Amino acid sequence: MHLVYPTVLASLLFAIGVYGVLARRNAVLVLMSIEIMLNAVNINLIAFNAWLQDTLLAGQVFALFIIAVAAAEVGVGLAIVLMIYRTHESVDIDSLTELGDAQGAPRGTDRAAAVAVEAQVR
Amino acid sequence: MTLAQAAPGYADVTAQEVIFILLGLVAVAGAVLVVTTKNVVHAALWLVVTLAAVAGSYLMLTAEFIAWVQVLIYIGSVVVLLLFGIMLTKAPIGGTAGLDGENRVAAAIVATALGGTLATLMVDAFRKAYIDLEDFTASGADETGTAIFQHYVLPFEVVSVLLLAALIGSIVLSRNDEGGP
Numbered sequence: 493m494h495l496v497y498p499t500v501l502a503s504l505l506f507a508i509g510v511y512g513v514l515a516r517r518n519a520v521l522v523l524m525s526i527e528i529m530l531n532a533v534n535i536n537l538i539a540f541n542a543w544l545q546d547t548l549l550a551g552q553v554f555a556l557f558i559i560a561v562a563a564a565e566v567g568v569g570l571a572i573v574l575m576i577y578r579t580h581e582s583v584d585i586d587s588l589t590e591l592g593d594a595q596g597a598p599r600g601t602d603r604a605a606a607v608a609v610e611a612q613v614r
Numbered sequence: 615m616t617l618a619q620a621a622p623g624y625a626d627v628t629a630q631e632v633i634f635i636l637l638g639l640v641a642v643a644g645a646v647l648v649v650t651t652k653n654v655v656h657a658a659l660w661l662v663v664t665l666a667a668v669a670g671s672y673l674m675l676t677a678e679f680i681a682w683v684q685v686l687i688y689i690g691s692v693v694v695l696l697l698f699g700i701m702l703t704k705a706p707i708g709g710t711a712g713l714d715g716e717n718r719v720a721a722a723i724v725a726t727a728l729g730g731t732l733a734t735l736m737v738d739a740f741r742k743a744y745i746d747l748e749d750f751t752a753s754g755a756d757e758t759g760t761a762i763f764q765h766y767v768l769p770f771e772v773v774s775v776l777l778l779a780a781l782i783g784s785i786v787l788s789r790n791d792e793g794g795p
Contacts (some may be wrong), residue, residue, distance in 0.1 A: 493630050494621075495743035498675060499736040501638040505645055505668075507729025512649035514721030515714050520699045521654065524661050527692065528645050531668045534684075538677045542753070543745045549753065549761040552677050553769075556762070559680075559687055560773045564780030566692050570699040571787035577703040586715050 498539035505532035519573045519583040523566060530562045621744035630747060634674045641667035652713060654700050658693055665689050676747060679755040 505528055512525025534555040541551025577583050622628075644664035648657045665688045672681035715721075762770055 493628065493634060493674070493745045493747055494624065495740045495745055496737055497631060497634055497638065498671065499740055500733045501634075501641065501671065503732035503736055504638075504642050504729055505664075506732065507725045508642065508645040508649055510728055511721050511725030514724060515718045516649065517715045518654060518713055520696060520703060521649075521657055521713065523699070524648055524657055524696060527661065527688070528648065528664060531665065531688075534680070535668060535671060535675075538672055538675045538680060539745065541677070542675050542747065542750050543743060545746070545750050548765055549758055552680050552753070552758055553761055553766045555672075555677070555680050556683060556758075557769060557773055559683055560777060563687055563692060564777055566695055567780050567784045568787070570695060571784040573699060574702055574788050583703045 495539060495543050498535050502532040502535040502539070505529070505535070517584050517586050519576065519585050520570070522585065523569050523573070526569075527562065527566070530558060534558055621742060630674055634671055637667045637670045637674065640664075641671065654713065655697070658697050658700065661696070662689055662693055665693070675745070676750055676753040677758075678753075679758040682755075 509525045509527075509529030509532065512528065513522055516522050516525060537551040537555045537558070539551075541549060541555075544551075573583055576588065580588065641664050644660045644667060647660040648664060651657050651660060665684060669681045669684040669689075672678075672684060
């Protein structure tokens with residue numbers, strides 16, 4: 493099998509996952525898109541493992557570890573999403589703007605002054 | 615195919631390549647539907663299709679143990695977990711238009727540019743690379759298990775600690791009571 497097929501498939505899946513992360517508003521759908529991206533990486537690892545004929549099977553073992561880490565990531569991520577839902581009554585990530593600058597707030601160098609003012613207020 | 619060392623051209627397609635391309639088409643189509651469908655539950659079900667097709671492509675690349683782990687962990691538990699998340703966050707189950715943000719066009723441009731660049735790079739870099747699947751037999755579940763428990767025991771144990779930490783973290787995060795046990 494030509495190595496081009498799995499690597500191009502992985503590239504396409506990764507790009508689709510990037511689109512999902514950027515375009516979706518529901519936090520659970522963003523998590524699904526991240527899963528697609530992780531799967532694209534796994535395809536690459538396994539394809540190169542077969543291409544290099546690695547007798548230690550490093551690619552396959554790394555893919556296994558990525559699957560385990562992805563499971564942990566989904567568990568913690570969904571717990572965080574549930575916390576957000578409990579406090580905000582919504583999982584719309586476009587509406588979670590408390591940590592960003594306020595609309596029309598000064599940016600750049602003025603931001604240091606704003607931080608200083610905030611520190612004084614504290 | 616017994617053409618030995620010289621990598622076969624793209625004209626003579628092997629059976630594995632045909633199956634792999636079909637599985638890849640299914641995976642890409644399922645992934646596109648995951649990120650574009652208007653129904654949250656349908657997105658989770660299309661994700662199952664994508665993950666199953668990716669598991670099949672692992673099988674075609676001789677990684678049988680990883681393929682079954684993919685079926686068990688991704689399709690068996692991650693998707694169920696995501697469906698639980700959909701239900702617990704009371705996402706609109708019926709078809710709704712508000713699932714996509716207003717920056718959809720920018721996201722499409724970025725994703726197209728990224729996918730085009732990556733695919734072009736891969737085709738350019740690995741045009742002559744050929745995976746000799748007939749020669750690569752040391753890749754069954756037997757060999758994978760030996761590799762994990764002989765050469766990668768320490769990372770394996772670290773992963774188990776990570777899973778424990780994630781378990782405790784999820785429990786702490788999703789506890790309902792405010793103060794004290």
